[in-house]
Amino acid sequence: MSKSEPLFGRIALIGLGLIGGSIGHAVKRAGLAGHVAGFARSKETRARALEIGFIDSAHESAAEAAQDADLVILCVPVGALGPSAKEIEPALKKGAILTDVGSVKTAVVRDVGPYVPSGVHFIPGHPIAGTEESGPDAGFAELFDNRWCILTPVPGTEAEAIKALTAFWEGCGSNVDVMESKHHDLVFAIVSHLPHLIAYNIVGTATDLEKVTQSEVIKYAASGFRDFTRLAASDPTMWRDVFLNNREAVLEMLGRFSEDLAALQRAIRWGDGDMLFDLFTRTRAVRRSIIDAGQDTDAPNFGRNPTHAKSVSKK
Template sequence: MAGKPIVGRLALIGIGLIGSSLARAVKRGGLAGEIVCTARSARSRETALRLGIVDRVESDPAAAVAGADLVVLCTPLQSYEAITKSIAGALAPGAILSDVGSVKQHVLDSLGPLLPEGVHLVPGHPIAGTEESGPEAGFAELFDNRWCVLTPAEDCAPEALAKVSALWEAVGSRVEVMDARHHDRALALTSHLPHLIAYNIVGTASDLEAVTAQEVIKYSAGGFRDFTRIAASDPTMWRDVFLTNREAVLEVLSRFTEDLFALQRAIRWGDGDALFDLFTRTRAIRRQIVEAGQETAAPDFGRPHGDGGADE
């Protein structure tokens, strides 16, 4: 179902879960005249070609971006600077540089100064993903009905923003433009803190002497296993998120800890009313998320009942 291309040549730097999902969705919609990609390893580049999700691969990032209208960085955040330095000279005048990284102020601050005159910087973040990695893990529907946040610099050219926005809408996303710092605060809460907590509880569980690893696994259906899925997310990606969104993460973390101490106190002193009040308040949010189409209402994530049903 090829429509009118939104972009002439699209260059993807990195073709993992997000890059390859974007490539698939752009191909599906006929949204680019040509899709070129590069990746660190020959293996990933070959996989992308073999899967037919890109038209051409290049081992040299500078060759990949030559003549591209839109370049999207789809690599871990801390690789951005070196990559941008290596491609800056090859970017066409009027080209747009965008990305999909989970942190946004850092992108504006670190890449802005590296770009030649006439290249537009439009950082972006599709709020969609899974805990899987690599070009084979992607799928074209990943962005359907998910939000994509764009955080252009104040002096960004309106046409550049409009083009990136149109592309994300065409792959199924709903687009929201906001201040980068606000994005980083909101995502610190809805994404970075949940991942940090999940990594931490899984770490605590594996270190506890009183309970064996075998028991943790056997009784994980009591709630723990839900955290292990998040805590199976890519270590490089998440290290980079925490290092590039340090302030916002530390801020929400300190609120979380403060609240946790209050809860700890309520347990210690047997304050059943305080526990009951909190546990009642938290139910409403779930309903709103389901209503907003950001989750299915099926209990237990639609795990087949006879097979995976559980929690506790």
């Protein structure tokens, strides 16, 4: 991608946190746009985004940022997507592509759909990349590199528009997948939403016991617990909105999880070591597949000093 031929003349980022910021950085890195306009609720975020330099202009209203844009990307929490779309509706130009990065998709079609003017191409999207941090300082250009970005266009969406948005995400370093929004929500209920829910829950349980103090939990966290605290430190607003907007799929997966957990509980109570051993052997193989698929590294992260550890153990 050469900097002299940007894919889009003007891109508008509505929301300038981790994801909006990372998109801005990635657009700059690859020269994907002639101009990046940005909007965030707070003055501080807008000023900081300009200072870091991942937007070219900051605007006091979302509509102003979206004005004349060829690509508008909504990068706000899922619950704020509908209101944001409503706000920019009058400003959207004919032929523009409107997309979002929300972690649920069926609710977005429901909430944003009504505000899409005819002639504007609305294509919901979800980059599968993130960190546990948020805000304009959290973003970086490499966030999307070799990660997936999922598009969930509604039937009838113009192929050219999907192609342009695909090229955009590829320019940001992603691989692009297309699927139905309902299937997306089911897949992410199990690979993302339920893991976060479980993590939030166990951190809540562990710090609300009578017989074990919170300081003991913190002191000995390295023995397993700490791995959940990272997920459980994710942004409260974003995650509240995810659970409120992907209710059915999350409840379905939670039902399965609880059923399986009840079976494990029985195995422990009855001392069924074979059942435990079989499950623990099966799950070990899953990790291997994830590493083989390039979705994680196999450096022994529990030690949290992986490079050193490896070199020492080879002595």
